[in-house]
Amino acid sequence: MSGVRKVALVVGAQGVIGRNLVAHLEGLGDWEVIGLSRRGGPSSARVRHVEVDLLDAEDCRRKLAELGRVTHVFYAAYQDRPSWAELVAPNVAMLVNVVDAIEPVATGLAHVSLMQGYKVYGAHLGPFKTPARETDPDHMPPEFNVDQQRFLEQRQRGKAWTWSALRPSVVCGFGLGNPMNLAMVIAVYASISKELGLPLRFPGKPGAYDALLEMTDAGLLARATVWAATDPRCANQAFNINNGDLFRWSELWPKIARYFGLEVAPPLPMSLDVVMADKEPLWKEMTRRHGLAGHTYQEVSSWRFGDFVFSWNYDMFADGSKARRFGFHEFVDTEAMFLGIFDDLRRRGVIP
Structure with missing residues (x-):
């Protein structure tokens, strides 16, 4: 999208991942940034914050209706629940609500970036195959990260926009x-x-x-996320992102x-x-x-x-070598x- 003004919609803008991603995009200078979160936040010259309940489909449609200039969605929202099974419904619903609301109005939508993690590999369940690789098979559900990616894969078919999935380890940064x-x-x-x-x-x-x-540094993850969302080679790909040591x-x-x-x-x-x-x-x-x-x-x-x-x-x-190869x-x-x-x-x- 060289020469085209890029407008980022950062979903989950007040979390550790979202906050650092907003700061990185703001510092790049060629992005307009819109942050979505339950709490909202103070806006600046390049960053506008919008308070929204992502679990409320109508609230999403109403708040996102005027965001037709969005070119990139960076999805980093998360709802905690007591059990792995209970995580699925709210976390899938939030992503669906955002895409349902933004896709019809953002006619220049180019990319949807999904934040995942090593739960894709079953890391939260017990000893798993290491080093984990993006080509490893799925594990027994429930797993909302997998369901979110499948939703994007199905929704993207035949569309002009692409997706990417970032899989960090434990993310560390200010929040x-x-x-x-x-x-x-x-x-x-x-x-x-x-x-x-x-x-x-x-x-x-x-x-x-x-x-x-x-571990995965939040600043490093922010840079990798923007890279994957803007490099054509990364279209419709998942990447492990870690510090490298x-x-x-x-x-x-x-x-x-x-x-x-x-x-x-x-x-x-x-x-x-x-x-x-x-x-x-x-x-x-x-x-x-x-x-x-x-x-x-x-x-x-x-x-x-x-x-x-x-x-x-x-x-x-x-294994973080796929990102390096790309x-x-x-x-x-x-x-x-x-x-x-x-x-x-x-x-x-x-x-x-």
């Missing part, structure tokens, strides 16, 4: 009030450990401390502890969702005493997700990523 924010989990857990005069203990399952893992918590955890000025004690399996449930009064006191920005305990808590990630006592990584060659050092995010959280006054 508040997000149910899946591992960097925030570690930062707040470490800060509270320090406040209580405790060493930093790895809270995961036995074996998780030594499993082989990878592997690590074990047993190696990285002591370095994180040193960053926070903490000693490391032997791992102790515990549910963060349980042991951190009573820490809100302490957080309020820390916020007052350290002069923090004043974010609520709920905004900085993603304990269930931390328990989920720290339960992986099996290898968790995918032309995306960026990488991020995972240790530097974590420390950089912690620096950012301190600059913002989120943690002491």
